[in-house]
Amino acid sequence: MSEAPAVAVVDAQTPGNVGTIARAMKNFGFSELLLVDPPELDRDGEAYGYAGQAREDVLPNATEIAFDDLVSGYHTVGLTATTNQNATSHVRYPFSTPAELAEELETVNAPTCLVFGREDNGMTNEELARLDEICAIPASKEYPVLNLGQAATITLYEFRNLAISDTQLPDVERDRASEAEIERLYDQFEDLLAGIGHPEEKRAKSGRMFRRLIGRAHPTDREAVTLLGIVRRATESINRKTESVSQDRD
Known part of the structure; x- marks a missing residue:
């Protein structure tokens, strides 16, 4: 992959979560933050307070984008909770784990975007139906729900080899x-x-x-x-x- 995936957050409800995601991006080498219907990001508020060093570049350089433009401009990977859906239901299935998808995307030469949804209920089925791939984090059946910041941090960690510049990349890339x-x-x-x-x-x-x-x-x-x-x-x-x-x- 020639460029690190972008990271998009759809309709975040609280500025603090945007800041947390920006910080995780900074931790693992990502820089392009896209925001669909974002809350107001006050430089003296939670977003910048939670962003750490990402307040210097990732967060202030974030771009507001329409969902339609996100779908048409990127190979989109929707992040969602693991569900019980199977091959007879295609909205949230089939899905890959972050580790599986990170390995696959190493050979894909295309503008890619990791898409996170709302804090309370993620993305709607209508939104997910327009995305190209689904990625879900395996978790305990007793309590599989992760908050938005946790999900972003785990996912971006798994995808770090696509973003950190000194990582050795495969010699062969797929011309997508x-x-x-x-x-x-x-x-x-x-x-x-x-x-x-x-x-x-x-x-x-x-x-x-x-x-x-x-x-x-x-x-x-x-x-x-x-x-x-x-x-x-x-x-x-x-x-x-x-x-x-x-x-x-x-």
Whole structure:
């Protein structure tokens, strides 16, 4: 990976948690902090009080961003609590642990962002459905809930090899397709589902399955372009046949 992942916090409720995350970022070599609908960060308040040395660079350089722009501009990894969902439910499944995902991302050359949700209930299912991968921290079944600061610190520690400059990186990097190209592939897949008459109530779930599949595959630009072309031609062929049948009936 050529650049350390960015870190995003969605709708943080308290400034102190933003400061805690900034401090963890500083500890483990991360610098790009993105904030979606953040609270006010007063330089004399909790955020800067909890940030430690991150008050000098990470926190004041934080960028406010819309969730839509986050999704379209980065390969997104949503951080969430471990759930009991399985292969029949795709909103929070499948997920990787931070250690597993850190090893995988070492070979991915793409702008990546680790996305943390709200203190009380994380991210909504609708938000998670738009992210590319899910990451969860294994914890005791008796009490698996971590607060936001704990989750961020554990995760960023596991991802430190992607951020600390003197870490030896693999010689081979995966030439991942651009996020714009991959988003076009997702859009075309939606058109294909409509063209083949896939049940409308099942399209969102099928779209999530496809997004998670591509998210784990990290296709190259050539692979994404080729797959996009195949899906587009299939959609166009189906639409032509549908129009032909309609004209014959008329």
